[in-house]
Amino acid sequence: MEEMFFDFDQDPTADFAFWGQMDPNFQFQPQLDNILLDCHSLTGQLSPWSSFACQSVFPDAQLTLTDLDSQPLQLEGAELDSSLAADEAHELNNRLQCGLVPNHPYKVQRHAANIRERKRMLSINSAFEELRSYVPTFPYEKRLSKIDTLRLAIAYIALLREILLSGCDPKSYVDECMKNGYKNQTNAIWNTSDLTARLSWVKWD
DNA sequence: TAGGCCATCTGGTCCT
DNA sequence: AGGACCAGATGGCCTA
Numbered sequence: 001m002e003e004m005f006f007d008f009d010q011d012p013t014a015d016f017a018f019w020g021q022m023d024p025n026f027q028f029q030p031q032l033d034n035i036l037l038d039c040h041s042l043t044g045q046l047s048p049w050s051s052f053a054c055q056s057v058f059p060d061a062q063l064t065l066t067d068l069d070s071q072p073l074q075l076e077g078a079e080l081d082s083s084l085a086a087d088e089a090h091e092l093n094n095r096l097q098c099g100l101v102p103n104h105p106y107k108v109q110r111h112a113a114n115i116r117e118r119k120r121m122l123s124i125n126s127a128f129e130e131l132r133s134y135v136p137t138f139p140y141e142k143r144l145s146k147i148d149t150l151r152l153a154i155a156y157i158a159l160l161r162e163i164l165l166s167g168c169d170p171k172s173y174v175d176e177c178m179k180n181g182y183k184n185q186t187n188a189i190w191n192t193s194d195l196t197a198r199l200s201w202v203k204w205d
Numbered sequence: 206t207a208g209g210c211c212a213t214c215t216g217g218t219c220c221t
Numbered sequence: 222a223g224g225a226c227c228a229g230a231t232g233g234c235c236t237a
Binding site: 114 | 209211212213214
Binding site for chain 3: 109112113116117120
């Protein structure tokens with residue numbers, strides 16, 4: 001059986017394209033499965049840090065991946081202060097080596113942590129996707145942002161709570177509120193232009 | 206072109 | 222000790 005493998009580090013543009021093309025019916029489980037496969041691969045050879053990751057750690061150092069993997073530590077962009085005490089320099093050197101030496105335990109742990117973090121963000125995003133499906137939207141509205149999803153959900157929950165407390169029929173309750181300009185609502189947390197504009201598209205029955 | 210949104214990496218902190 | 226969670230930094234894409 002052929003094993004599918006999606007290596008984020010080997011092809012950083014591929015995963016971005018994946019997000020950019022995500023559709024509302026996207027299933028997260030296959031991606032989670034791929035990440036799990038990636039986790040299992042950690043016991044074997046690790047791909048080198050992405051250039052982005054290296055750059056973020058050593059923004060001033062002009063180092064290539066080849067430099068990182070095959071040569072002893074050399075700082076080109078940042079010069080060590082000559083006044084630095086010998087033990088301090090040694091400590092700094094140790095810390096830098098941890099990040100630069102391929103297959104160093106630090107790199108292995110960091111890579112595993114990155115994968116876990118990606119997996120965690122995927123689960124958060126899947127929850128956002130589910131929440132979006134419950135929030136009222138315009139028929140052809142573009143995908144809600146995360147912050148808009150949260151704000152609309154808060155307002156919508158407040159409205160549903162009021163409807164429950166009123167004991168009225170939802171549709172007539174909303175119609176009445178719209179007619180009266182929400183004047184009767186003392187606790188109109190949900191009375192935001194964002195939500196009320198969308199309420200006309202809600203099918204209550 | 207600036208600003209909004211997002212994914213990713215990272216190191217720190219907390220928890221089990 | 223290792224994993225989960227979090228926030229900051231960074232860079233890419235998209236849109237007004």
